[in-house]
Amino acid sequence: MMLRSGVIRLCIAAIFLVGLQSAGANADDVTLRMKGGAFELNGDLKAFDGKNYIIKSPDLGLVEMDASRFDCIGEGCPKSGGNGIVPQITGAAIAPYITTGNLGSATLVGGSAIGTQFVPELVASYAAANGLTLQKTVGRDDRDLVFTFAGSDGATAGILTIKRRGESAGMSALHEDEADFVWSSRPISDEEASGFARQGIDMRAPGNEHVFALDALVVLVHRDNPILSLTPDSIAAIFSGQITDWSELGSAPGKITVYAPIASMGTWTTFEDTILKPRGLTLTPDATRLPTAVEWSDAVAADPNGIGVNMIAYVRNAKALNIEQSCGLISRPSIFSAKTEEFPLSRRLYFYTKGEPRSRLARELLAFALSARAQEALTNAKFVDQAPELIPFREQGGRIAYALNAQDEDFRLEVMRNLLSDISPASRLSTTFRFALGSAFLDSKAEEDVRRLARVLKDSSYSGRTVMLIGFADAAGRFDVNQQVSLARAQTVATALGAAGYRGAVAKAYGELAPVACNDTPGGRNLNRRVEVWIK
Helix, strand or coil, X not given: CCCCCCCCCCHHHHCCXXXXXXXXXXXXEEEEEECCCXXXXXXXXXXXXXXXXXXXXXXXXXXXXXXXXEXXXXXXXXXCCCCCCCCECCCCCCCCCCCCCCCEEEEEEECHHHHHHHHHHHHHHHHHHCCCEEEEEECCCCCEEEEEEECCCCCEEEEEEEEXXXXXXXXXXXXXXXXXXXXXXXXXXXXXXXXXXXXXXXCCCCCCEEEEEEEEEEEEECCCCCCCEECHHHHHHHHHCCCCEHHHHCCCCCECEEEEECCCCHHHHHHHHXXXXXXXCCCCCCCEEECCHHHHHHHHHCCCXXXXXXXXXXXXXXXXXXXXXXXXXXXXXXXXXXXXXXXXXXXXXXEECCCCCCCHHHHHHHHHHCCCCHHHHHHHCCCECCCCEEEEHHHHHHHHHHHHCCCHXXXXXXXXXXXXXXXXXXXXXXXXXXXXXXXXXXCHHHHHHHHHHHHHHCCHHHCCCCEXXXXXXXXXXXXXXXXXXXXXXXXXXXXXXXXXXXXCCEEEECCCCCCCCCCCCHHHHHHHCEEEEEEC
């Protein structure tokens, strides 16, 4: 889908363009009713140019609507023709259990960001859940943390060493049996996987690769910087040194200072692979490279001309920017958009093991990290847990307005009317299932998500409510074929939910309508091949 006339992205500026027929300084409330009914949009009509209405809706904000698809009702029509609280869904409380006996020792290795904030929180939660006391000391290298566990009798029960050396160092340590498992903010590289394959180990197989959390990288600027959104191309141009002054982006003059993680950090590898390398660019030699996640944010927060990149958990005192996609969709950084993996710089966080860890401590800690018990630790560390989260229909306003203005070849009025009828009275769960090109099969993360979702939906608070599994496709190929494929995906999730103990979800499909990303790149099309969960 391509954006018509700069809809959403330019609608605010459009109000002031010469030639628009103004709806008046004190615009009256109007209703835009989709032709044929089933969906209405209420609000103040701000302008009309003969082809498009610009309306300020309490649900969708300021949006521009194609006049050929809507009837305008009300005195304010042309005479010629939120920020709500997001409820958090949590599973039933899990009672602690008591560990007895010797846990042995274990070594974990990974990057600074996760190792500084989340891993210590995880270790503390594990100790509390097992009735253990915990003592933390700094190792001889100040990047190392040593945790000593003690039982109720005060005797040492286990020793855990955390080494914050970077993902590459972690993979090397695991390969040489010097680590029990590795935490990583990026997937294992082909080169690293080949090294393990020579040991006869497939590191991407279930049991070796474990998704324990989600994340979104965010581009950070000083809080006083007036810039709100940047395109990926502009971000790449800044970090590569092609854009060196804020005035080149329409802001006040000021030489841009680029801050970046050191090269060994997974955060930098992800950013580089997503933003710079696809455009044939490299980091500007003028960038200031910093070794820890706290520094990546704090340096930007202290520099009015600074820009940097970090995990969403480390915004701290800086400001995170929206990402403006090529087709005009605006993606806002949030926990919800990270959970749905729809923010353009979203990613998964991993643990890697060589099968089952050898020490009891490592086995128990890994099992705990992948359980529902660990979600609170993720939340406390301000990381993105995988517990489903609900948002109301109005919070999806940007993408809905975009979909209502899609070009004709990507739009079916009757199908769109049915979609809006289904979701406008509903709320969306963050749990989202994605599929490979032409596929209706669930990957390993999706299978775990099914089990997690089934546990949530069996809670009594969902009794009597309708659960809709809504399948979508990318825009490649024929509209009717895409709709059939998206229905197969929704039915696959419904079947898997039934096998996990929750029956009664309704499978629906709307093909390529209501995209969450642009369809002009493989990455965008990947995001659009999905099944969403809506509750009403």
